[in-house]
Amino acid sequence: MVVWFTTAGFVPGYGGDTDEPAVVEEIRKAYNSVPPEAEGIVLSDPGDTAEVRAYLRSLVQISYPSAPTVFVGAPRTSPMVDMYAEVGPENLGLLVRLLGAEHPHGFFVLNAVDRLVTEDHKETVLAAFRDHVHLISVVERFGWEEPARNTLIVHVREQGKQVNPRVVGALARLQDPATYPLLIDYFEHVPMPERIYPAIKDLPGIDLEHSLEVVWEGLYAGRRHEFKWVGLHHFAGVLAGTGNREAFEFLIDRITGDPPSFARGFTHPPTDRGSVSTTIFQVTQTPDDLAANGLSTWLADNRNRLFFDPGASQWVVIEERTERFWTDNEGREILARMLRGSEGEVTIERYDGREFSVPLERLSPGDREYVLRQLLAESR
Numbered sequence: 001m002v003v004w005f006t007t008a009g010f011v012p013g014y015g016g017d018t019d020e021p022a023v024v025e026e027i028r029k030a031y032n033s034v035p036p037e038a039e040g041i042v043l044s045d046p047g048d049t050a051e052v053r054a055y056l057r058s059l060v061q062i063s064y065p066s067a068p069t070v071f072v073g074a075p076r077t078s079p080m081v082d083m084y085a086e087v088g089p090e091n092l093g094l095l096v097r098l099l100g101a102e103h104p105h106g107f108f109v110l111n112a113v114d115r116l117v118t119e120d121h122k123e124t125v126l127a128a129f130r131d132h133v134h135l136i137s138v139v140e141r142f143g144w145e146e147p148a149r150n151t152l153i154v155h156v157r158e159q160g161k162q163v164n165p166r167v168v169g170a171l172a173r174l175q176d177p178a179t180y181p182l183l184i185d186y187f188e189h190v191p192m193p194e195r196i197y198p199a200i201k202d203l204p205g206i207d208l209e210h211s212l213e214v215v216w217e218g219l220y221a222g223r224r225h226e227f228k229w230v231g232l233h234h235f236a237g238v239l240a241g242t243g244n245r246e247a248f249e250f251l252i253d254r255i256t257g258d259p260p261s262f263a264r265g266f267t268h269p270p271t272d273r274g275s276v277s278t279t280i281f282q283v284t285q286t287p288d289d290l291a292a293n294g295l296s297t298w299l300a301d302n303r304n305r306l307f308f309d310p311g312a313s314q315w316v317v318i319e320e321r322t323e324r325f326w327t328d329n330e331g332r333e334i335l336a337r338m339l340r341g342s343e344g345e346v347t348i349e350r351y352d353g354r355e356f357s358v359p360l361e362r363l364s365p366g367d368r369e370y371v372l373r374q375l376l377a378e379s380r
Helices: 019-032 049-060 080-087 089-096 106-118 119-129 133-142 149-162 165-172 177-189 211-219 224-238 245-256 290-294 295-305 365-379
Strands: 002-007 280-282 306-309 313-319 325-329 333-341 345-350 354-358
Touching: 049 080, 080 106, 080 354, 089 106, 089 119, 106 133, 106 280, 119 133, 133 165, 149 165, 149 177, 165 177, 177 211, 211 224, 224 245, 245 295, 295 306, 306 333, 325 365, 333 354, 333 365
Parallel strands: none
Antiparallel strands: 002 280, 002 313, 306 313, 325 333, 333 345, 345 354
16 A cells, blocks of 8 residues: 655745734724825726825825734725825826835725726836835836836845845746845745745746755754744745655654643644744545544554655655665656566656656666676576
């Protein structure tokens, strides 16, 4: 019988400084209502620049509850977003100047800009993007990454760990090898590298083998720090998915611990919303003893029989270890057992039951020698 696992990824949520549902709900209600101070503020002529300026000044002066969770609690559409959008596309240049306003107005303005912007505003947006990184949403939507290249580089270099991960992703999409050292350096030093890894892992010609080890060692060394614990748990799933045994064992320890936890040191369960998101095991085939005893018990009993198959990017456990890793002349590997062979070909069976007939000339010298030894042993 064969059982295999894949480590599942996650999308870490931004919880601001608080995840209290009552606080979030209060923000939602406030931002979904029309503030009393807004009564009487009307824009009658969007074509009158002086009137538009006075209108925007009046909106900015409206007070709102100060809340660091504005990005969690505030809806993307609200009466205030509607009021800012009243200025129309022709006044987008005036609107983007307010992007630096204190929250929540900066948030309202950003969503109004996002609603009004068109292809015709390309130069206006790219100029404002230098000072307002949150315009990355517009840059991405219109595919303006290439003309924003220099600004993207500046943001990553100057903002360091505080830069929006979407900015890093936009820079990565340019697939410019000249930016790889910057992307790798950022990946190695950002607190939550699992947000960056998906954006850079498949870039043509990029080598992250050493960087994966650097990130893991850095997170593991700082595991006593609460924030480092978050990154460690998140990134372990990423690294385990590449075949790293230490990270895989770390995940198993989190499951089989007493009590089972991905977040030892945190008081709330790992399934709670907020800054701690879990990395889970997806079981693609379930044996009877796993179904009966649960994942924690099964992993504790079988952890030493789990092996990584690089060809399928899966952790595999097999009842009887007759399988071995086969390598072709291009360096690709597969976990399988030999069924039969001849002097010119070998038939192998992968752990999931699929059979492959492979010419010996396509195998590595070590595999060819193994086949010949098996054939010699069978002939005796």
